[in-house]
Amino acid sequence: MIFHNPRGGPELGCDECGCRWFDRHSNTCYECGATVSSEEIRAYQQVLADFHKEKGITVNAIPS
Numbered sequence: 001m002i003f004h005n006p007r008g009g010p011e012l013g014c015d016e017c018g019c020r021w022f023d024r025h026s027n028t029c030y031e032c033g034a035t036v037s038s039e040e041i042r043a044y045q046q047v048l049a050d051f052h053k054e055k056g057i058t059v060n061a062i063p064s
């Protein structure tokens, strides 16, 4: 699920337990171990990109 923090920025959280901590390498929740689907991650990245565009924020590239 996608949350919005108090500043309006989107944050990706676990569908199962609602926590916002998950392992970005295995895409599983730290709390309950639920898998975060790639569709969910793509949806989040889209929302985040739209948010940054709207706010005029330039994000540093994430090192791979």
Ligand SMILES: [Zn+2]
Pocket (backbone or CB within 6 Å): 014, 015, 016, 017, 018, 019, 029, 030, 031, 032, 033, 034
């Ligand atoms: Zn969870």
